[in-house]
Structures are given as C-alpha cells and as structure tokens.
Amino acid sequence: MVRIVAKGISKVFKRGRVVALDNVSVIIENGERFGILGPSGAGKTTFMRIVAGLDVPSSGELYFDDRLVASNGRLIVPPEDRKIGMVFQTWALYPNLTAFENIAFPLTNMRMSKDEIRRRVEEVAKILDIHHVLNHYPRELSGGQQQRVALARALVKDPSLLLLDEPFSNLDARMRDSARALVKEVQSRLGVTLLIVSHDxxxxxxxADRVGVLVKGRLVQVGRPEEVYEKPVSVQVASLIGEINELEGKVTNEGVVVGSFKFPISVQSDKIVIGIRPEDVKLSRDVVRDDGWVLVGKGRVKVVGYQGGLFRITVSPLNSEEEIVTYSDHPMSAGDEVLVYVRKDKIKIFEV
Structure with missing residues (x-):
C-alpha cells in the first residue's frame, strides 16, 4: 500500500497554450479506492500518467508516502521504481504470447528465476480464476478472460498501487458488473491502493471509496460518490455523476416558476438552474397523498421510450419548451396531461 499526495500539480503542453491540469491537490490514502471522473479532455489520463511516472508535472510536487517522486518538471523516481501495476483501456496484450507469458512478461524483464515466475503467475491466476487458460493465446480468450489476464499482469509484480485507465470500456454491459466486482474483491484481498480513471x-x-471530479483540468469536487451525487457543486458535476434534469426558472416570492410548474423553494439569486434527478420525479393522473412528494403542476407527455425494463417518459410544462425526464413502470401516451410531483428535499439549485 502507498499514500499518494499531489500538491499543486499542473501540466501544460505546447509552450503553455494547452493546460491539461491546473493546480490539482489531493491525497489518496493507503489502501483507498479512489476514482477520477470527468469528461473527455478533462485531464484524467494526464493525472494518471504523472502518478505512474510516464509524465512529469510542469509544476507542483508528487509524493509516494513521504518520498518525493516528481517535482516541477523533474522525474525523481522512475516508473520502474514506483511499485505500480497498470491496466490500460486496450489491455495491451501481446498477441504472440500465451496468457502465462503475458502475465509473466514484467517478471521476465526483472530477470526473476523461472521457478519464482511460475509461482507468482500461478498464484495470481488462481485468484483471478484464469489458471485453466494460461496456455491459451489472447485470440483464444473471451473479452472477460483477456481483461483478467491484463489485471493479472498488473498484479503479478506485487504492486503498492494499482492504476486502472478506463478498464471496462471494451466489455459489453453484461460483463462490466462482474468485472467491477472482481476488481473490488481483488483489491480488498490484496490491500493495494487503487486509482481508477473513468468517464462512466x-x-x-x-x-471507489471517494471520487475526484476533474473539469477542464481543475479538481472541482472531492467526496464519497453518493455525496457528489446528492450535492454536486455545479450542473456540470451533477450531469457527470448521473442523469439530471436542468430547468431554467423565474424566481418569484412563491418559489421558482418554470412554465406551468412552480417549485416551492426559496432562493437568493435572481438567475438559477434547478436540477432534479429522474428518480426524484413522479407522474400521476391522480392526486398523490404522500408527504415525501410535492405537486409542482401539470405537464404534457411528449415522448415515451422503453429502457431497461422501464418506460422513459419526457414531460413538458403546459406552456414551456423545458423538459423533465423520469422513469415509470407503466406506459403513458404522448399528449397525455399528468400531474408532476418531485421530492422537495432532492431539488438542487445552481446559480448561473
């Protein structure tokens, strides 16, 4: 395990014209599972490359525990001395090597004995349940097995830090859940510090135990995933961490008005955007008597789709082009007028 400390890390390219990271400071604790979330071009992979030693910060300092490993454009500790295992987005398996040879590759480069290499490879293969395919080539493996081979190659060196760069993007939806569960189980068993970069x-x-959200190279929020989901600092963060409805409203003494919708909330700013998650919206033809839900007005169903066993319904206020999306276990028809309810304590307010 290792504790990662980033102090004011910045990275610029093209003589300062492109800022990939802007004064990023964060601490990743020993044995923690930390996630970096952000859109494409936010600086996620750049940060991971600096942690891995594949790149250096233009300014700022990076520590592994109390050891300075990079500082102000200088590489102090090279990648091979950082005890890092890394799984790339493409997995990067050698097609002409068997699964055993792919896993053993970093140990072979370290000139370990054949007996020690075999012991380590078989040990990690058993943990990942791929011992029966060690003699197979990558083309003979399923996507899930290839992903496990790539993970085994990262773990066989007994790293203190495991880096995962978009590791599940090449898997189909059915396999992703099991792959995520596998990574979490292996990390818990080995106690290695884990850093995962993802846009998903x-x-x-x-x-992840905690997540840092990168937007245009700046670390704008850090917290537990559920905290960032419930209390995002901006509309952009809210949309990155999950689907959200964004509504521009007019502030009045009685609340915020959006067409025929009236949200009973008190705000100080004159210009705001309301955010409400789809699961915090309920549509009904009849009055709902539940203290947890508040009626905001009537709406008209615009679009009805079907997704994941639920109906995805888009509704607009009667006299506005704004839209709210929610999910329901029963269908509705385009043109229907419905009562729109929201959870009052889940309404998010963003100043613009």
Whole structure:
C-alpha cells in the first residue's frame, strides 16, 4: 500500500497554450479506492500518467508516502521504481504470447528465476480464476478472460498501487458488473491502493471509496460518490455523476416558476438552474397523498421510450419548451396531461 499526495500539480503542453491540469491537490490514502471522473479532455489520463511516472508535472510536487517522486518538471523516481501495476483501456496484450507469458512478461524483464515466475503467475491466476487458460493465446480468450489476464499482469509484480485507465470500456454491459466486482474483491484481498480513471459514473459507484471530479483540468469536487451525487457543486458535476434534469426558472416570492410548474423553494439569486434527478420525479393522473412528494403542476407527455425494463417518459410544462425526464413502470401516451410531483428535499439549485 502507498499514500499518494499531489500538491499543486499542473501540466501544460505546447509552450503553455494547452493546460491539461491546473493546480490539482489531493491525497489518496493507503489502501483507498479512489476514482477520477470527468469528461473527455478533462485531464484524467494526464493525472494518471504523472502518478505512474510516464509524465512529469510542469509544476507542483508528487509524493509516494513521504518520498518525493516528481517535482516541477523533474522525474525523481522512475516508473520502474514506483511499485505500480497498470491496466490500460486496450489491455495491451501481446498477441504472440500465451496468457502465462503475458502475465509473466514484467517478471521476465526483472530477470526473476523461472521457478519464482511460475509461482507468482500461478498464484495470481488462481485468484483471478484464469489458471485453466494460461496456455491459451489472447485470440483464444473471451473479452472477460483477456481483461483478467491484463489485471493479472498488473498484479503479478506485487504492486503498492494499482492504476486502472478506463478498464471496462471494451466489455459489453453484461460483463462490466462482474468485472467491477472482481476488481473490488481483488483489491480488498490484496490491500493495494487503487486509482481508477473513468468517464462512466457506474465504474466509480461500483469501486471507489471517494471520487475526484476533474473539469477542464481543475479538481472541482472531492467526496464519497453518493455525496457528489446528492450535492454536486455545479450542473456540470451533477450531469457527470448521473442523469439530471436542468430547468431554467423565474424566481418569484412563491418559489421558482418554470412554465406551468412552480417549485416551492426559496432562493437568493435572481438567475438559477434547478436540477432534479429522474428518480426524484413522479407522474400521476391522480392526486398523490404522500408527504415525501410535492405537486409542482401539470405537464404534457411528449415522448415515451422503453429502457431497461422501464418506460422513459419526457414531460413538458403546459406552456414551456423545458423538459423533465423520469422513469415509470407503466406506459403513458404522448399528449397525455399528468400531474408532476418531485421530492422537495432532492431539488438542487445552481446559480448561473
């Protein structure tokens, strides 16, 4: 295990014209599972490359425990001396090597004895349940088995830090859940510190203890995934961590008005955006008598789709082009007028 400390890390390219990271400071504790979430181009992979030693910060300092490993454009500790295992997005398996040879490759480069290499490879293969395919080539393996081979190659060196760069993007949806569970189980068993970079919030919720959100190179929020989900600092963070409805409203003495919707909330700013998650919206043809839900007005169903066993319904206020999306276990028809309810304590307010 290792404690990662980033102090004011910045990275610029093209003589300062492109800022990939801007004064990023964060601490990743020993044995922690930490996620970096952000859109494409936010600086996620750049940060991971600096942690791995594949790149250096233009300014700022990076520590492994109390050891300075990179500082202000200088590489102090090279990648091979950082005890890191890394799983790339493409897995990067050598097609002409068997699964055993792929896993053993870093140990072979370290000039370990054949007996020690075999012991380590068989040990990690048993943990990942791929001992029966060690003599197979990558083309003979399923996507899940290839992913496990890539993970085994990262773990066979007995790393203190495991880096995962979009590790599940090449798996189909059915396999991703089991792959996430496997990574979390292996990390818990080995106690290694884990850093995962992803644009998919499902990866973060499944694996990370804490998450840092990167937007345009800046670390804008750090917290437990559920905290960031419930209390995002901005509309952009809210949309990165999960689906959210964004509504521009007019502030009045009685609340915020959006067409025929009236949200009974008190705000100080004159210009705001309301955010409400789809699961915090309920549509009904009849009055709902539940203290947890508040009626905001009538709406008209615009679009009805079907997704994941639920109906995805888009509703607009009667006299506005704004839209709210929610999910229901029963269908509705386009053009229907419905009562729109929301959970009052789940309404998010963003100043613009």
């Amino acid at each position: 919030p499902a990866d973060i919720f499944a694996i």
